[in-house]
Amino acid sequence: xxxxxxxxxxxxxxxxxxxxxxxxxxxxxxxxxxxxxxxxxxxxxxxxxxxxxxxxxxxxxxxxxxxxxxxxxxxxxxxxxxxxxxxxxxxxxxxxxxxxxxxxxxxxxxxxxxxxxxxxxxxxxxxxxxxxxxxxxxxxxxxxxxxxxxxxxxxxxxxxxxxxxxxxxxxxxxxxxxxxxxxxxxxxxxxxxxxxxxxxxxxxxxxxxxxxxxxxxxxxxxxxxxxxxxxxxxxxxxxxxxxxxxxxxxxxxxxxxxxxxxxxxxxxxxxxxxxxxxxxxxxxxxxxxxxxxxxxxxxxxxxxxxxxxxxxxxxxxxxxxxxxxxxxxxxxxxxxxxxxxx
Amino acid sequence: xxxxxxxxxxxxxxxxxxxxxxxxxxxxxxxxxxxxxxxxxxxxxxxxxxxxxxxxxxxxxxxxxxxxxxxxxxxxxxxxxxxxxxxxxxxxxxxxxxxxxxxxxxxxxxxxxxxxxxxxxxxxxxxxxxxxxxxxxxxxxxxxxxxxxxxxxxxxxxxxxxxxxxxxxxxxxxxxxxxxxxxxxxxxxxxxxxxxxxxxxxxxxxxxxxxxxxxxxxxxxxxxx
Amino acid sequence: xxxxxxxxxxxxxxxxxxxxxxxxxxxxxxxxxxxxxxxxxxxxxxxxxxxxxxxxxxxxxxxxxxxxxxxxxxxxxxxxxxxxxxxxxxxxxxxxxxxxxxxxxxxxxxxxxxxxxxxxxxxxxxxxxxxxxxxxxxxxxxxxxxxxxxxxxxxxxxxxxxxxxxxxxxxxxxxxxxxxxxxxxxxxxxxxxxxxxxxxxxxxxxxxxxxxxxxxxxxxxx
Numbered sequence: 001x002x003x004x005x006x007x008x009x010x011x012x013x014x015x016x017x018x019x020x021x022x023x024x025x026x027x028x029x030x031x032x033x034x035x036x037x038x039x040x041x042x043x044x045x046x047x048x049x050x051x052x053x054x055x056x057x058x059x060x061x062x063x064x065x066x067x068x069x070x071x072x073x074x075x076x077x078x079x080x081x082x083x084x085x086x087x088x089x090x091x092x093x094x095x096x097x098x099x100x101x102x103x104x105x106x107x108x109x110x111x112x113x114x115x116x117x118x119x120x121x122x123x124x125x126x127x128x129x130x131x132x133x134x135x136x137x138x139x140x141x142x143x144x145x146x147x148x149x150x151x152x153x154x155x156x157x158x159x160x161x162x163x164x165x166x167x168x169x170x171x172x173x174x175x176x177x178x179x180x181x182x183x184x185x186x187x188x189x190x191x192x193x194x195x196x197x198x199x200x201x202x203x204x205x206x207x208x209x210x211x212x213x214x215x216x217x218x219x220x221x222x223x224x225x226x227x228x229x230x231x232x233x234x235x236x237x238x239x240x241x242x243x244x245x246x247x248x249x250x251x252x253x254x255x256x257x258x259x260x261x262x263x264x265x266x267x268x269x270x271x272x273x274x275x276x277x278x279x280x281x282x283x284x285x286x287x288x289x290x291x292x293x294x295x296x297x298x299x300x301x302x303x304x305x306x307x308x309x310x311x312x313x314x315x316x317x318x319x320x321x322x323x324x325x326x327x328x329x330x331x332x333x334x335x336x337x338x339x340x341x342x
Numbered sequence: 343x344x345x346x347x348x349x350x351x352x353x354x355x356x357x358x359x360x361x362x363x364x365x366x367x368x369x370x371x372x373x374x375x376x377x378x379x380x381x382x383x384x385x386x387x388x389x390x391x392x393x394x395x396x397x398x399x400x401x402x403x404x405x406x407x408x409x410x411x412x413x414x415x416x417x418x419x420x421x422x423x424x425x426x427x428x429x430x431x432x433x434x435x436x437x438x439x440x441x442x443x444x445x446x447x448x449x450x451x452x453x454x455x456x457x458x459x460x461x462x463x464x465x466x467x468x469x470x471x472x473x474x475x476x477x478x479x480x481x482x483x484x485x486x487x488x489x490x491x492x493x494x495x496x497x498x499x500x501x502x503x504x505x506x507x508x509x510x511x512x513x514x515x516x517x518x519x520x521x522x523x524x525x526x527x528x529x530x531x532x533x534x535x536x537x538x539x540x541x542x543x544x545x546x547x548x549x550x551x552x553x554x555x556x557x558x559x560x561x562x563x564x565x566x567x
Numbered sequence: 568x569x570x571x572x573x574x575x576x577x578x579x580x581x582x583x584x585x586x587x588x589x590x591x592x593x594x595x596x597x598x599x600x601x602x603x604x605x606x607x608x609x610x611x612x613x614x615x616x617x618x619x620x621x622x623x624x625x626x627x628x629x630x631x632x633x634x635x636x637x638x639x640x641x642x643x644x645x646x647x648x649x650x651x652x653x654x655x656x657x658x659x660x661x662x663x664x665x666x667x668x669x670x671x672x673x674x675x676x677x678x679x680x681x682x683x684x685x686x687x688x689x690x691x692x693x694x695x696x697x698x699x700x701x702x703x704x705x706x707x708x709x710x711x712x713x714x715x716x717x718x719x720x721x722x723x724x725x726x727x728x729x730x731x732x733x734x735x736x737x738x739x740x741x742x743x744x745x746x747x748x749x750x751x752x753x754x755x756x757x758x759x760x761x762x763x764x765x766x767x768x769x770x771x772x773x774x775x776x777x778x779x780x781x782x783x784x785x786x787x788x789x
Contacts, residue, residue, distance in 0.1 A: 100745075111758075136749035139485065140535040166732075168745040360644045367636070367648050371655035378659045382666040389669050478673070485748060 022119070025224045025275075026079035032215035033086055033270065039211050040204040044094040044146055045153025047161055048204045054098045055089025056082060058105030059130075066114045080119050084108065087270055088127035090205025091263060091310070092134070095146030095158035099165035100138055104130040124317045125274045128310050135310070141169055145178055145201045178202045179261040180306040183253050195260035206263040216269035225273050228282060232289025233268040233296075234259060240297045252301055264296065267309035277317040283327040284320070291323075292316045394461075398433045398446040401463030401473030405435030405443045411565065417557055419564045432558070434565045435463070442565050444472060447554055451546030454538045456480040460546060462499065464555060466562055469505035470527070471547065479539075486539035495533050495540065503527035504551045506559060512552050518544040580702045584695075588710030594687045595718030596767050601687040605719060606756035608678045612735045615723025617671050619716025621664060621679060623709065625656040626688050630708030633696040640697075649692045650683070657682045687715060722759045726750045 041049045063081040067074045075081070088108050092101060108130025113122045135142045146158050160169035179190035179200050194200050198208030205212075219225035237258050244252040258264070263271075272278070272292055279288050292312045299308020398408050412422035413430040422431060433446040444465040451458055459478035462471050476490045489495060503526070507513040514528040518541045524531045530547075532540035558565075594600050604622070609615045629652050633640075640648050661679045665672045672679070682688065691711055696704040727733055730750030732740045749755045 097745075133749070136752070136754060137747040138745065139748055141745070163745075166740060166745060168743045170743075356641065360641050363636075363640050363648060364644055364651070367640075367651055371651055374655055375658050378662045382662040385666040386662070386669075389666070393669055480676075482748075482752070 022078050022080060026083055028219060028222060028224050029083050029270075030079060030086070032219050033083065033090070033205075035211045036090060036205050036208065036215055036266070037086060039198060039208045040090060040094070043148045043198065043207055044204060045150065046155065047146055047153070047158040048094040050157060050161060051092060051094055051096060051098065051101055052086065052089040052204060054101045055092065055105055056085035058102040059085030059088060059109050062106045062109040063114075066110060067118075070114075072118075075119055078119070081109065081113075084113070084126045087205075088130050090266060091127060091131045091203050091271075093142060093145050093202075094204045095144065095160050095169075095171070096134075096141055097160050097163035097169045099163065100134060100141060103137075104134040107133045120276055122274075122276050123321075124314050125271050125277055128271055128314055128317075131310055132314060143181075144169075144171055148199065148201045148207065178306065179257070180300065183257070183261070183306070189253060189257060190261065192256045192260065195257065200261075203263060203266075206266045209260045209265045212265040212269050225269075226278070226282075226285055228285045229273050229278065229289045230268040232286045233264070233272060233293045236290045236293030237264065237297055240294065244297075244301065258297070258300070262300075262307045263309040267296075267313055268292070271309075272313050272316070274317070277320060279320045279323045279327070281324065281327050281329060284323045287323050287327065288316050288320055291319060394433075397461050397475050397477060398435055398463075400475050401446050401461055402435035402444045402465075403463075403473060404437050406438045407436050407440075408446075409434050409436070409565075413557075417560075419558075419561050432554070442466070445558055445565060447550060448477070449546045449550035451542060451549065453479055453542045454481050454486045458539075458542055458546060460543065462547065462550075464504070464551070464558065466559065468501060469503070471499050471502040471504055471551070474499040474543070474547075481536070481539045486536045488533045488536050489539045489543055492533055492536075495531070498524070498530045501527065502530070502547075504555055506556060510556045510560070512555060516544055516548045516551065580700070580706070582706065584699075584703045585706040585710040588707065588712070588714040589717065590714070592711075593714040593718060594711050595715060596764060598687075598690075599764075600690060601685040601715065602760075603681060604678050604685060605722065606753055606760060608675055609719050609722035609726055609756060609759075610730060610751045611674075611727040611733075612720065612723045613671070614674050615719040616716065617664065618675060618678065619712070619719040621660045621675075622682055622685060622688070622715055623712025624660050625653060625682050626691060626712040626715075627705060627708040628656045629653045629688060629692055630696040630704040631701060633692045634699060634701045634704035637697045645697065646689075646693070649689055649697075653688050653692070654683050687711060718763075721763050722756065725759050725762075726755055730755060 037052055040052065060076050060081050064074045064076050067076075085105060085108075088105060089101070092104070108126045111133070112124055112126030112129030113119070116122045141160070144160075158171075160171050163169040179195060179202070182188040182190065190200060196209050198210065200207050216225060216227075216230060220227040238255040241252065241255045241258040245254040253261075268289075272289065279285050292309075295312035295315055296308050299305060299311060395408060399405050410422045411419040411432050411434060413432065414420055419432065422429065431448070435443045435446060437443050444463045444467075446461055446463045448459070448461050450460075456479070458476065458481075460474060460476050462475075463473040464470075465472045474496065479487065479490065481487045481489065502516065503514065504516065505513050514526065516528050516530060518532050519525075519529045521531050521534050523529075530540065530544050588594065592598060595602075595605055601622075604618050608618045629649070632652050633649055636648070657680060660682070661672075664675065664679060691708060695707045699707070724734060727735075728739060729747045731746055732738060732744035738744075747755070750759070
């Protein structure tokens, strides 16, 4: 951190320094993500492995090149960009053409992180910025899903993976529908068991709720992740969908389905908890989590798209500075009324 | 110079002066607009007519000339010439021998973003829609606007069955199906990624054919030359 | 503003009035004015040029008229008069475009009429034409208009290449090009605009640094 941030920091006491650095936290996050990535490779085979590698590499390379272009020291050593890259890869459909993966990786780092000033200054979660750009630029490719547990998946690539840059992908394999799309467009619910263990189609890293929760729990126990964010999201989603499901079970899927389908798990545990783009206070993060949950439920039920976690998180990222202002703690020694003036 | 400016600044506004300026500029501007309108009107009218003619020939393959017909209030058709003023018009297309090829109809309906305006050709001989062209649309570029040029989608309308049953109504209503699932001649295959726009076209055609084709078939003799 | 009122208007014809709009005071990249058409209609090169030229026409004509009437128009009703003049030329240009090509008219849609509210035009009428000679106002309008066209073209070309794989309607790629849908949508306008601003500011900074370095070494100051 001190390499980048050369400004003098003035803080109130206590001045206790904890022996925890950016690298430490980031390395732990990588450990927490590895099982998720591993399961993605197990589910989707070689296609996912290649896609995840390209996603991570494109982010790391972009960071390195952009740092150098700007005359700064390269910051790839602190692992943070590796996580961004890995997370970014986990949000993509496994069969996405590699050239699109690389374009999105560059956008994620350039637009999502670098233009705002690099590590510690990003307003939005960079991985989601990259994904949102791809979703807007290539909507068809981003919603074509590689089937899960296909035969011979460890030895063959999806036909679309190696598409020549700037060319339209041609899909050879039969494509699978995600549980959310099946629900929204065909009213077909998926069994809860399949959802929890991840025996479904979808983005590379979003299928297995179990591994995501395990990774999140590991980080939360080590105090490297604010557990209030995912807790607030899950509680609100469960509550809202529970109420709506009770009113009209035909149209609104139940809480179990809403919690374990789509990118909610991955988003709530690993995306919404981005340390930079979240509010600072504990009260703030709870408001932030509730906001994400409400938006997600609204987009999923009433929006034109089957999945809304990505947009919900990006929106809440933008709101987090304002949430901070809303719940600013009173400075010790000042009166309550005096706060209004600031 | 400075003196005058100062005086002008402090003097109360002269109403007559202001009125004179506004009126003068107003008259000049209106003259300019009228002159341009008069000069460009003939060109614009011919271009619009040419465009419509082109569209009629486009949706009625084999047509070489066209005649306009007007829908009368009692549900019949009569020849019509001149500039239309709110009438419902249909366009009959004839081949070189003067034989009726088909009839082109305009239809409107809600698309993804705004009203879609299309023209389609109906062949009484084949009892089918034989061509379609989008005249106006604000569909999403790159996705929804594929309905205008996607060859696979337009192929749906080369022979879309709208034959009538015994009671003079359309036998099978036009329906939309997913890509690759077309089995019946009255089904339209949607475009992947432009389902809403494809379904909008289907709905427009379904409504318009259901309304007009029974009427056209009853009055077919009117159109024969 | 108050100072401007007492300033003697420049009477000599100066080519600088023409050149400044192209680059130094470019209405889009420097003044960041008239963003609505810049972001909305630049999804292809042809649209960008047509929009740019239409705006240039309105800008030049309104500048000429405003400048020649500048001593007659009382200042209390000047904005109303300017708007009247601008709206007239916009209507004229709308008919002309319709006469030239119906397709182009359809592609530009409501944005032709919206030239009326393009702040570049009213801005030039108020800030320049109302205080300067006819010749200079003409040059200013032409320069600003062409600068605007240039900026629109910069955006239009990039968006057309990425968004449709063509340039001025001519295909650049073999069949099966994957179009970047976002580039044709207004969102792509924001991305492209941001990228161009980044590029031009970077260019300007670099030139400034070079000039600074040159003047330092030239005067021998360390």
